[in-house]
Amino acid sequence: MDPVPAPSVGAIPASPVRAWLADLHARHASNDAGSVARYIPELATADPALFGIALATVDGSVHAVGDADVPFTIQSISKPLTYGLVLDALGEAAVRERIGVEPTGDAFNAITLEPTTGRPLHAMVNAGAIAAAGLYGSVPRPGAGDPDAFAALLGAFGRFAGRSLAMDERVHASERETGHRNRAIAQLLRSTGAIDGDPDAAVDLYFRQCSIAVTARDLAVMAATLANGGRNPGTGEQVLTPATTRSVLSVMSTCGMYDGAGEWMFSVGLPAKSGVAGGLIAVLPGRIGIGMFSPPLDAHGNSVRAVAACRDLSTELDLHLVTGRGSEASPIRAQYCLAEIGSKRRRNAADRARLIERGGDSTVLELQGPLAILSVERIAAAVIPGDRIYAHVVLDLRRVTVVEPSSLTLIAHLVVALRRSGTTVLFSGQHRLATEVAAIEGALTTIGGAPLDVFSELDLAVEAIEERLLAEPDEGADGTERPAADPVSLSDHALLDGLSRVQLNQVGRTLVARSAAPGDRIVTAGDPAAELFLVTSGRLSVSIETAGGGRRRLSTLGPGMMFGEGALLGAHRRSADVDADDAVVCHVFAVDDFERLIRADPMIGTIILRNLAKIIGDTAQRLTRELAILAG
Numbered sequence: 001m002d003p004v005p006a007p008s009v010g011a012i013p014a015s016p017v018r019a020w021l022a023d024l025h026a027r028h029a030s031n032d033a034g035s036v037a038r039y040i041p042e043l044a045t046a047d048p049a050l051f052g053i054a055l056a057t058v059d060g061s062v063h064a065v066g067d068a069d070v071p072f073t074i075q076s077i078s079k080p081l082t083y084g085l086v087l088d089a090l091g092e093a094a095v096r097e098r099i100g101v102e103p104t105g106d107a108f109n110a111i112t113l114e115p116t117t118g119r120p121l122h123a124m125v126n127a128g129a130i131a132a133a134g135l136y137g138s139v140p141r142p143g144a145g146d147p148d149a150f151a152a153l154l155g156a157f158g159r160f161a162g163r164s165l166a167m168d169e170r171v172h173a174s175e176r177e178t179g180h181r182n183r184a185i186a187q188l189l190r191s192t193g194a195i196d197g198d199p200d201a202a203v204d205l206y207f208r209q210c211s212i213a214v215t216a217r218d219l220a221v222m223a224a225t226l227a228n229g230g231r232n233p234g235t236g237e238q239v240l241t242p243a244t245t246r247s248v249l250s251v252m253s254t255c256g257m258y259d260g261a262g263e264w265m266f267s268v269g270l271p272a273k274s275g276v277a278g279g280l281i282a283v284l285p286g287r288i289g290i291g292m293f294s295p296p297l298d299a300h301g302n303s304v305r306a307v308a309a310c311r312d313l314s315t316e317l318d319l320h321l322v323t324g325r326g327s328e329a330s331p332i333r334a335q336y337c338l339a340e341i342g343s344k345r346r347r348n349a350a351d352r353a354r355l356i357e358r359g360g361d362s363t364v365l366e367l368q369g370p371l372a373i374l375s376v377e378r379i380a381a382a383v384i385p386g387d388r389i390y391a392h393v394v395l396d397l398r399r400v401t402v403v404e405p406s407s408l409t410l411i412a413h414l415v416v417a418l419r420r421s422g423t424t425v426l427f428s429g430q431h432r433l434a435t436e437v438a439a440i441e442g443a444l445t446t447i448g449g450a451p452l453d454v455f456s457e458l459d460l461a462v463e464a465i466e467e468r469l470l471a472e473p474d475e476g477a478d479g480t481e482r483p484a485a486d487p488v489s490l491s492d493h494a495l496l497d498g499l500s501r502v503q504l505n506q507v508g509r510t511l512v513a514r515s516a517a518p519g520d521r522i523v524t525a526g527d528p529a530a531e532l533f534l535v536t537s538g539r540l541s542v543s544i545e546t547a548g549g550g551r552r553r554l555s556t557l558g559p560g561m562m563f564g565e566g567a568l569l570g571a572h573r574r575s576a577d578v579d580a581d582d583a584v585v586c587h588v589f590a591v592d593d594f595e596r597l598i599r600a601d602p603m604i605g606t607i608i609l610r611n612l613a614k615i616i617g618d619t620a621q622r623l624t625r626e627l628a629i630l631a632g
Contacts, residue, residue, distance in 0.1 A: 015063055015380050016410040016414035017055060017061075017376070018063040018065065020410055021055060021064075022065045024065075024313060027309075028305045028308050031308060033298070033304045034296030034303075035048070035297065037278075037301075040276070041174050042173075042175075043073075043174070047295065050067045050293065051067055051294040052069070052291075053066055054216045054292070056223065056234075056289045057224065058287060058288070058374070059374060060234050062224075062234075066216075067216070070293065072279060072293055072295075073168050073214070074210065074213075074277070075276050077219065077273045077274065077275040077279050077280070078157070079123055079124050079128070079132070079273065080251065081222065082123075082132045082133060082209055083099070083129070083248060083251065084230075084247075085136060085156050086136050086139070087248070088244045089136070089139045099123050099132060099135075100122055102121045104255070112125070113189075118189075120194060122254075122255045123251060123255075124258070125258070129206055130185055130195070131194045131195055131202075133202050133205040133209065134186075134197060134201075137149040149205055150167075150205055159232060159237055161218040161222055162221050162234040165218070167211050167212050168212070171210075172207055175207040176204070176207055179203065182203050183203050186199035186200070186202055186206075189202075210275075216279070219279055219280070219289075219290075219293070221233075221289065222291070223288075223289025223290055226245055226281075226285075227283045227286060227287060227289045228286075229286075230242055249283060249285060250271075252271035253321070256273040257272055257274060257302060258301060260300035260302060267314075268307075268310055268311050270282040270290075270310070270321055272310070274303060276297060278293050278297065279306075280292045280293075280306040282314075284319050284321070285321075288319075288373060290313065292310060293306070316409065317406040332368070332379065332382055335382055337364070338359030338364070338462065338469070339355065339356045341364070342466060343459050343556070344463075344553060344554060345463050345466070345556035345558065346555055347466075348559070348561070359469060362391060363390045363393055364393075364394045364462060365379060365383065365394065365396065366398070366399065367379070367395060367397055367399065368399040368400060368401075369399070370400070371400055371402070371404060371411070372404045372406055372407050373404075373407055376410040376414060379411075389421055392424045393418060393425050394425075395425070396428045396429050396458045396461070397429040397437070398429035400429075403436035403439070405439075408436070409443050411443070412444045415440070416449040424453075424468065426453045426465065427452055427461070428454070428458040429457070437454055487585070488559040489536065490504065490507070490511070491504055493534050494611060494614075495611050496611070498607045503607075506601060507597065511534070511589055513585060513588075514585070515586075516538075516580040517580065519580060520579065520584075521577060522540065522579065522584070523578040524574060524577055525574050525577050526573055526574060529564065529574055530590060530591050531564055532567050532588070533578075533587070535561050535584065536559055536560075538558075538580060539558050539580075539582055540558075540578050540581060540584055542555045542556070542557065542563060554576055563578055565615075565616075568594060568612060569612075594608075
């Protein structure tokens with residue numbers, strides 16, 4: 001059943017990742033250190049206040065804040081992309097003859113070549129990138145040459161981003177007018193054999209690729225494509241092979257941040273690449289891609305705000321590449337609403353009907369495995385489906401093995417956002433993850449959330465939601481609230497349905513009323529099964545003792561229900577304990593009395609046994625339906 005529509009669009013909570021990114025953006029937006037690049041005149045016109053952050057996951061989600069959709073030129077972030085395309089087109093051996101993989105510690109425009117081979121040390125500095133552009137221009141294709149090579153390159157970059165891209169003509173003209181050093185590098189590469197063809201064509205192709213206009217959102221999707229083994233997570237297109245993607249990320253890890261690469265890997269720990277227009281990409285393989293944009297640069301030519309924000313993002317979400325992580329399988333074992341599957345508390349027909357009617361706006365998520373960043377995103381997508389929202393959410397942690405530190409803050413943001421939108425959020429299973437739940441609660445307190453409602457068992461949390469649903473006003477046709485049916489009379493029992501007034505009186509004279517105080521044991525497992533109990537008021541719990549010495553509740557009974565029906569079906573011993581939760585009144589049907597009654601009036605026995613068969617059949621059908629939902 002679909003969740004109910006949200007009261008308004010404004011009430012839909014933001015993704016926990018987006019909420020966290022908004023906090024991150026606000027934290028660094030006022031940092032005015034650094035200055036925009038001026039050696040390319042067109043870049044000097046950039047607004048230094050611009051700042052955008054985007055994060056894309058390998059399952060296709062994209063979250064963006066700030067100026068994430070403002071276009072700028074990709075610049076050196078193009079280097080790993082072209083390098084990957086050349087590796088795929090020509091093979092590693094051919095490319096390694098022309099371009100090495102050793103870090104240099106030099107600036108991006110350093111003229112440094114291997115003394116013995118004359119090849120650039122790696123593809124992330126200008127010399128290696130120009131060599132890669134020259135190799136790309138030599139890739140066999142119809143009409144090979146500079147214009148066609150760039151058209152092919154532009155199309156490939158669009159496949160990384162998942163949309164069509166274009167070149168910024170003004171930036172390209174500015175690069176050509178001022179790119180004397182790069183032309184000198186290209187001529188040097190031609191003299192050493194690192195470039196075979198026309199060096200001017202190679203360097204112009206490099207200028208063109210650097211002048212492609214992108215946004216921080218585009219960069220995040222490009223990075224997510226690298227994180228996803230070369231497959232664009234949005235379009236599903238395989239842009240690079242997985243083997244080539246691994247090679248590209250390896251070089252980005254050691255060389256992507258130029259002479260600041262060592263400090264970057266130590267403090268941030270993600271394969272990354274920056275560009276002098278203020279862009280930056282970072283990749284957590286198998287999980288996420290990050291794109292950032294802010295024009296002011298530091299002494300290494302890296303965006304000041306982007307580097308600082310990326311450092312916080314990696315630290316606070318524990319993204320460092322060498323952090324041990326488990327597999328990121330689906331965190332949701334099962335999801336269902338309370339109209340489909342209820343608690344173990346048995347309900348009378350009226351309450352069941354009300355829960356079916358109202359339970360569609362409540363959802364239960366049984367979680368599993370380790371919970372990390374993508375896990376929280378998938379959970380958020382499940383509890384905030386589009387423009388609709390659930391009124392009640394239960395998150396069950398019984399099968400969760402660990403909540404990674406990176407996800408604690410995000411879970412807290414999700415809970416706070418849901419609560420602010422009016423959603424009730426309950427946790428269950430804290431006996432398995434007491435430390436993690438306490439950490440989530442600590443994170444909630446830090447960001448202004450109230451303490452958690454946590455239940456030891458999923459069933460107790462589900463029952464708590466049911467009680468809230470049943471307590472909601474239920475207006476009749478005249479607008480008055482309908483009274484609750486508690487306690488009930490014997491005539492309300494499904495077991496006695498269809499009996500005439502005379503027959504009900506006969507049964508009533510046979511039954512013996514029995515009261516119990518809260519906490520009293522009414523039936524003990526292993527006792528002889530000699531009586532059937534019809535509950536007319538109060539609540540009782542049916543439970544068994546577990547192998548570990550604890551107790552597990554099987555069901556909760558209320559007025560209009562029965563227990564001990566096995567006595568009428570030939571059971572010899574009780575299979576579970578039954579205890580009174582509060583003051584209880586039952587009417588007891590002894591087996592011997594029942595047999596005497598039906599000998600006196602066989603029709604009574606026929607009706608009761610028929611009703612009993614129907615009750616058992618309905619229960620079996622419900623359990624089968626619930627198992628099918630859980631297995632589905």
